[in-house]
Amino acid sequence: xxxxxxxxxxxxxxxxxxxxxxxxxxxxxxxxxxxxxxxxxxxxxxxxxxxxxxxxxxxxxxxxxxxxxxxxxxxxxxxxxxxxxxxxxxxxxxxxxxxxxxxxxxxxxxxxxxxxxxxxxxxxxxxxxxxxxxxxxxxxxxxxxxxxxxxxxxxxxxxxxxxxxxxxxxxxxxxxxxxxxxxxxxxxxxxxxxxxxxxxxxxxxxxxxxxxxxxxxxxxxxxxxxxxxxxxxxxxxxxxxxxxxxxxxxxxxxxxxxx
Amino acid sequence: xxxxxxxxxxxxxxxxxxxxxxxxxxxxxxxxxxxxxxxxxxxxxxxxxxxxxxxxxxxxxxxxxxxxxxxxxxxxxxxxxxxxxxxxxxxxxxxxxxxxxxxxxxxxxxxxxxxxxxxxxxxxxxxxxxxxxxxxxxxxxxxxxxxxxxxxxxxxxxxxxxxxxxxxxxxxxxxxxxxxxxxxxxxxxxxxxxxxxxxxxxxxxxxxxxxxxxxxxxxxxxxxxxxxxxxxxxxxxxxxxxxxxxxxxxxxxxxxxxxxxxxxxxxxxxxxxxxxxxxxxxxxxxxxxxxxx
Numbered sequence: 213x214x215x216x217x218x219x220x221x222x223x224x225x226x227x228x229x230x231x232x233x234x235x236x237x238x239x240x241x242x243x244x245x246x247x248x249x250x251x252x253x254x255x256x257x258x259x260x261x262x263x264x265x266x267x268x269x270x271x272x273x274x275x276x277x278x279x280x281x282x283x284x285x286x287x288x289x290x291x292x293x294x295x296x297x298x299x300x301x302x303x304x305x306x307x308x309x310x311x312x313x314x315x316x317x318x319x320x321x322x323x324x325x326x327x328x329x330x331x332x333x334x335x336x337x338x339x340x341x342x343x344x345x346x347x348x349x350x351x352x353x354x355x356x357x358x359x360x361x362x363x364x365x366x367x368x369x370x371x372x373x374x375x376x377x378x379x380x381x382x383x384x385x386x387x388x389x390x391x392x393x394x395x396x397x398x399x400x401x402x403x404x405x406x407x408x409x410x411x412x413x414x415x416x417x418x419x420x421x422x423x424x425x426x427x428x429x430x431x432x433x434x435x436x437x438x439x440x441x442x443x444x445x446x447x448x449x450x451x452x453x454x455x456x457x458x459x460x461x462x463x464x465x466x467x468x469x470x471x
Numbered sequence: 472x473x474x475x476x477x478x479x480x481x482x483x484x485x486x487x488x489x490x491x492x493x494x495x496x497x498x499x500x501x502x503x504x505x506x507x508x509x510x511x512x513x514x515x516x517x518x519x520x521x522x523x524x525x526x527x528x529x530x531x532x533x534x535x536x537x538x539x540x541x542x543x544x545x546x547x548x549x550x551x552x553x554x555x556x557x558x559x560x561x562x563x564x565x566x567x568x569x570x571x572x573x574x575x576x577x578x579x580x581x582x583x584x585x586x587x588x589x590x591x592x593x594x595x596x597x598x599x600x601x602x603x604x605x606x607x608x609x610x611x612x613x614x615x616x617x618x619x620x621x622x623x624x625x626x627x628x629x630x631x632x633x634x635x636x637x638x639x640x641x642x643x644x645x646x647x648x649x650x651x652x653x654x655x656x657x658x659x660x661x662x663x664x665x666x667x668x669x670x671x672x673x674x675x676x677x678x679x680x681x682x683x684x685x686x687x688x689x690x691x692x693x694x695x696x697x698x699x700x701x702x703x704x705x706x707x708x709x710x711x712x713x714x715x716x717x718x719x720x721x722x723x724x725x726x727x728x729x730x731x732x733x734x735x736x737x738x739x740x741x742x743x744x745x746x747x748x749x750x751x752x753x754x755x756x757x758x759x760x761x762x763x764x
Binding site: 269296300303309311319383384 | 635638639642645646649653655656657
């Protein structure tokens with residue numbers, strides 16, 4: 213990959229703000245993430261991290277500020293349009309479609325790329341069959357990456373916790389994002405599982421050419437894989453920069469540990 | 472033999488309830504709202520078929536299709552105009568709006584067709600089936616209704632479980648937020664659900680008026696409520712539940728009319744609902760909702 217491409221900012225957020233009933237949940241928040249970067253968003257509980265995710269994905273509309281993904285403005289787009297533009301996410305408390313199978317969960321993610329219309333689906337036209345076979349193959353490939361191919365026909369709700377976390381990432385990748393948001397991917401994992409997860413995240417970044425922004429409390433994971441960090445405190449950026457510099461910053465330590 | 476005769480007409484009535492209940496249950500499963508105007512869509516379906524086949528002389532089968540398509544358009548319009556602006560509003564507001572839509576449709580029908588009862592000619596022009604040397608007579612309407620119900624149920628189950636639009640519906644039903652974040656257009660999916668439910672209501676309307684050939688602006692109200700009861704009995708949100716609930720209710724209603732009292736039959740039907748809900752609050756096929764903390 214050329215230097216120019218690597219240094220290009222995939223996400224540009226400028227002076228984003230939202231308030232709920234007078235409380236500035238996020239205020240003057242700016243963030244630039246380079247293409248294929250592994251970026252961490254950390255901060256004490258209630259700092260506004262999840263609110264930032266909700267702003268990026270269009271669940272909340274910012275009071276002010278600009279969000280550009282690969283040069284395209286996202287503010288004002290609907291949630292599903294933003295997903296189609298290239299942002300997908302996972303959830304802190306897993307939100308899979310438990311009544312669908314593992315394979316169907318992934319194929320629902322392909323939804324945005326449906327190449328056949330309603331009439332084809334209802335009438336079972338040949339076009340549908342072809343598209344369906346192609347997407348079956350594609351979905352199985354994706355499941356293989358996460359070693360879930362043998363569970364493809366189980367209901368998602370019957371997977372183990374670790375497998376459900378992986379399936380959530382697979383489902384998000386099925387929507388072909390440019391930017392993948394992971395909300396506390398290591399929550400509830402022991403240190404072995406966390407190590408495994410770190411490898412998976414790096415692998416996903418390289419294999420799918422995605423940029424990854426993650427929220428995490430596990431400092432081992434953060435210092436292990438994030439190249440740069442933003443620390444949020446009371447809805448404002450406390451510090452931004454290279455991971456080690458940020459984690460050793462006295463202000464950041466104070467925000468986490470108190471006075 | 473009389474027992475079997477009551478049983479079969481109960482099954483036929485139940486089949487109509489089941490088709491209507493599907494509309495309630497699918498809309499509830501996906502939009503999490505009770506569409507109390509659903510019964511009146513049936514009545515509109517009846518009037519469309521009546522106008523086409525009797526006033527305009529269209530072939531009755533084509534009239535049925537026109538009626539189903541007309542109801543489909545009506546259902547989508549109602550969702551678009553009355554319910555979609557209330558997405559995210561309190562469920563009470565949506566419920567009251569649905570009741571408003573119900574009265575609106577009834578009164579529009581009153582305005583156009585008047586309060587007089589129209590006598591509907593059955594679209595099914597076939598002789599009844601006589602079994603056991605004529606001891607048991609089954610009307611063609613009953614047979615057609617039961618078959619249509621089973622076919623509809625099978626097609627719908629296939630659609631929901633085997634097509635991507637079906638999975639999208641299940642995904643929206645389970646977690647609308649997560650589904651939209653995965654690029655699923657939830658408004659379109661909800662619109663599709665209303666389209667399917669109302670299409671079925673149109674068919675149900677024609678079948679209902681074929682078996683019980685009177686048509687007034689309030690024709691849909693009582694079957695609508697019964698079908699709602701059937702959906703709740705079977706477990707609201709569940710497609711097989713709507714089917715089982717519908718058949719049970721139809722049989723129960725007919726048998727209690729025959730053997731207990733025709734005046735008390737509705738009271739008996741509703742008492743059974745209360746008892747089932749006391750024992751199984753989620754209905755016969757309903758899944759237990761686990762509150763996530």
